[in-house]
Amino acid sequence: MQVLIFSWEYPPRKIGQLAEYIDSLSKELVKNGIKTNIITYHDFLTGTFEEKSGLKIVRISNPVRSHISFLTWILTLNQEIERAAANIIYQQKKKIELINVYDWHF
Numbered sequence: 160m161q162v163l164i165f166s167w168e169y170p171p172r173k174i175g176q177l178a179e180y181i182d183s184l185s186k187e188l189v190k191n192g193i194k195t196n197i198i199t200y201h202d203f204l205t206g207t208f209e210e211k212s213g214l215k216i217v218r219i220s221n222p223v224r225s226h227i228s229f230l231t232w233i234l235t236l237n238q239e240i241e242r243a244a245a246n247i248i249y250q251q252k253k254k255i256e257l258i259n260v261y262d263w264h265f
Contacts (some may be wrong), residue, residue, distance in 0.1 A: 161194040162257040163247060165240070168177060169199035169216065177262060188215040196247050196255070217243045 164185065166201040181197065188195045194213050201218040209216040219239045226232040248255050
């Protein structure tokens with residue numbers, strides 16, 4: 160089984176408890192033989208891809224730095240998130256069986 164998790168925060172970016180929860184969840188999923196992909200937001204680690212023993216982490220930032228409102232910021236960021244998700248889904252030959260979204264501004 161393969162899952163794709165969207166999370167607003169993931170270590171090292173911690174705003175609240177969500178980062179710790181997603182970190183624990185992903186480790187348990189991997190321990191149980193479930194390939195886990197995480198797409199998360201990060202201001203400075205954009206484009207980084209980390210892979211370790213069944214866990215893949217993609218960190219995305221907004222390509223546009225100045226915005227007139229939160230709406231324009233999230234619309235441009237969502238395009239990058241969708242692009243990263245599509246890449247993962249096609250790389251895995253569409254075998255993602257579960258998509259889990261936490262606190263995302265779609």
